Amino acid sequence: MKKISMGLVVVLSFAFAACELDKTDEGVTDDTITGDNTTTETVEAVYKWVRISDDPDNESLSTCGNNNPGADIDAVAIVRGGSIIGWVDQIVADKLGSTCGTNTAANPNEVKGNELDPDASDAENMFLSLNGGEISVHFADMTTGTEIVIQKGDQIKVFEIPGTGSGQTEYYDVDLCEDAGCATSLALGNGSGEAQFTY
Numbered sequence: 698m699k700k701i702s703m704g705l706v707v708v709l710s711f712a713f714a715a716c717e718l719d720k721t722d723e724g725v726t727d728d729t730i731t732g733d734n735t736t737t738e739t740v741e742a743v744y745k746w747v748r749i750s751d752d753p754d755n756e757s758l759s760t761c762g763n764n765n766p767g768a769d770i771d772a773v774a775i776v777r778g779g780s781i782i783g784w785v786d787q788i789v790a791d792k793l794g795s796t797c798g799t800n801t802a803a804n805p806n807e808v809k810g811n812e813l814d815p816d817a818s819d820a821e822n823m824f825l826s827l828n829g830g831e832i833s834v835h836f837a838d839m840t841t842g843t844e845i846v847i848q849k850g851d852q853i854k855v856f857e858i859p860g861t862g863s864g865q866t867e868y869y870d871v872d873l874c875e876d877a878g879c880a881t882s883l884a885l886g887n888g889s890g891e892a893q894f895t896y
């Protein structure tokens with residue numbers, strides 16, 4: 698009787714080990730099955746920040762002919778499953794540009810929150826003009842207020858204010874970043890006006 702029980706334990710252990718090996722891990726690049734039946738996992742980069750950089754070829758940066766040089770960023774959202782789930786809650790703008798001497802839309806806080814959501818103290822400038830520079834933005838879930846970790850399949854939706862007239866279409870580059878400094882980044886693309894970029 699004791700012999701049969703031990704045999705059963707061995708069979709069950711083997712079945713469990715086989716199950717472990719067959720499991721599918723999303724977002725995991727390297728699984729190592731060790732002798733004590735624990736799993737060591739090496740995960741991919743975790744992106745929580747997005748960098749938006751002015752396109753140096755924007756005409757307004759060479760002419761400096763208006764008060765809002767470069768791309769004009771109103772807001773940035775994370776789209777998941779076809780719906781916006783969050784907006785910018787933190788922005789780092791220590792690399793905002795200074796290509797042109799005049800920029801009347803230089804307040805980074807204008808990028809936070811919903812699109813076209815005016816700052817009560819500055820209702821006319823609902824956006825930030827990049828002036829040849831770049832910003833990094835971080836997101837909060839609009840329902841829970843918690844930090845958003847950007848997932849594969851998510852879209853980064855940029856709301857840039859399109860200018861009217863010749864030379865007023867302005868472009869920007871979008872990258873995913875692990876942190877605000879963007880030491881590790883993934884390029885998603887170049888766009889203008891309101892545009893979405895898929896991870």
Ligand SMILES: [Ca+2]
Binds near residue numbers: 757767768860
């Ligand atoms: Ca502009």
Ligand SMILES: [Ca+2]
Binds near residue numbers: 770772808
């Ligand atoms: Ca805004």
